[in-house]
Amino acid sequence: MNLTTRPTVFSGAQPTGQLTLGNYLGAMRTWVQMQEQYDCLFCVVDLHALTVRQEPEQLRNNIYELTALYLACGIDPERSVLFLQSHVAAHAELAWLLATFTQMGELERMTQFKDKSQQHKHNINAGLFTYPILMAADILLYQTHKVPVGEDQKQHLELARDIAIRFNGLYGPTFQVPEPLIGTDGVARVKDLQNPTKKMSKSAESDLAKVMLLDEPAVVVKKFKKAVTDTLGVIRYEESEQPGVANLLNIWCAATGQSRVEALAHFDHNQYGKLKLETAEAVNALLSPIQSRFQAFNADREMLRRVLARGAEQARQRADQVMARVVEQLGLPGRS
Ligand code: ATP
Ligand code: LTN
Numbered sequence: 224m225n226l227t228t229r230p231t232v233f234s235g236a237q238p239t240g241q242l243t244l245g246n247y248l249g250a251m252r253t254w255v256q257m258q259e260q261y262d263c264l265f266c267v268v269d270l271h272a273l274t275v276r277q278e279p280e281q282l283r284n285n286i287y288e289l290t291a292l293y294l295a296c297g298i299d300p301e302r303s304v305l306f307l308q309s310h311v312a313a314h315a316e317l318a319w320l321l322a323t324f325t326q327m328g329e330l331e332r333m334t335q336f337k338d339k340s341q342q343h344k345h346n347i348n349a350g351l352f353t354y355p356i357l358m359a360a361d362i363l364l365y366q367t368h369k370v371p372v373g374e375d376q377k378q379h380l381e382l383a384r385d386i387a388i389r390f391n392g393l394y395g396p397t398f399q400v401p402e403p404l405i406g407t408d409g410v411a412r413v414k415d416l417q418n419p420t421k422k423m424s425k426s427a428e429s430d431l432a433k434v435m436l437l438d439e440p441a442v443v444v445k446k447f448k449k450a451v452t453d454t455l456g457v458i459r460y461e462e463s464e465q466p467g468v469a470n471l472l473n474i475w476c477a478a479t480g481q482s483r484v485e486a487l488a489h490f491d492h493n494q495y496g497k498l499k500l501e502t503a504e505a506v507n508a509l510l511s512p513i514q515s516r517f518q519a520f521n522a523d524r525e526m527l528r529r530v531l532a533r534g535a536e537q538a539r540q541r542a543d544q545v546m547a548r549v550v551e552q553l554g555l556p557g558r559s
């Protein structure tokens with residue numbers, strides 16, 4: 224496909240701490256594959272992270288670590304635009320404009336807002352509420368066609384689409400209406416190892432609940448050994464009755480590249496112990512090359528700064544063009 228005719232992909236993750244296996248299988252692994260066929264932008268969404276209180280030194284460190292992890296997972300800055308959200312002022316600017324096309328009721332319905340305001344009762348700030356508008360701005364600013372995300376982001380994506388359609392309806396064709404790209408193979412929502420009805424989340428309190436991309440092999444084995452299953456003692460694929468076992472099977476399949484049918488044949492008449500151990504081993508094999516690449520990238524802050532500076536420049540050029548058009552459509556006099 225010609226470079227200029229490739230559809231655009233945009234996605235991002237928050238620098239709120241290390242990534243989990245859920246982030247990788249649900250999102251980042253797809254991003255890496257999409258570089259082959261799409262014109263991709265991958266963003267470290269630091270402004271979004273500020274909706275929860277952050278310690279400045281820690282945040283700065285998380286930002287560089289996440290950038291190094293993007294590289295370690297296989298995001299290639301020669302092929303994709305890799306940048307930091309706060310380096311491109313147009314994200315915040317467009318978010319303001321789009322806020323005037325977003326209804327309070329729409330934001331009140333967002334389940335992430337409801338969950339996060341439960342978790343952070345003492346800091347239910349306006350940014351937490353308007354978070355999805357900033358996300359819509361991220362996406363619409365680059366005329367994005369596809370947004371690869373985990374299932375938890377589906378509702379935010381629908382809002383971004385609604386905002387684009389509304390704006391286009393009022394002012395004429397301006398924004399590309401983006402489509403979500405959500406995996407269907409059981410990894411769109413990797414589950415918490417201690418509470419397999421919930422998604423595995425970076426911010427889960429229990430360490431045993433989540434596998435981090437930088438966890439050492441022995442730690443990964445320990446977490447899988449302690450994963451919550453059930454007392455039925457049969458390895459079947461029954462998501463509602465046996466969510467813990469289904470989650471382990473999904474992870475094993477995703478890590479080994481085998482199908483569910485193959486997984487069931489492989490573990491037929493086996494005990495949970497074997498399923499847990501083999502899943503841990505498959506995950507370790509998946510993480511090991513990422514971890515060794517990460518160490519080298521993370522040690523070279525100068526290189527990370529250069530990559531982000533170049534990415535910001537490329538992103539700014541594209542964002543400025545779209546902003547100029549939006550401002551014009553709205554009737555705000557242009558700047559040049
Ligand atoms: P937090 O727990 O702090 O809210 P998060 O991990 O949900 O963070 P991000 O870092 O912003 O949030 O997520 C990056 C990407 O990972 C998003 O596309 C999100 O949908 C995806 N993702 C997050 N958790 C999972 C999961 N358990 N399974 C599949 N995809 C996930
Ligand atoms: N809200 C997302 C992170 C995010 C994002 C985006 C994802 C912010 N802006 C734009 C895709 C496209 C999350 O995963 N928590």
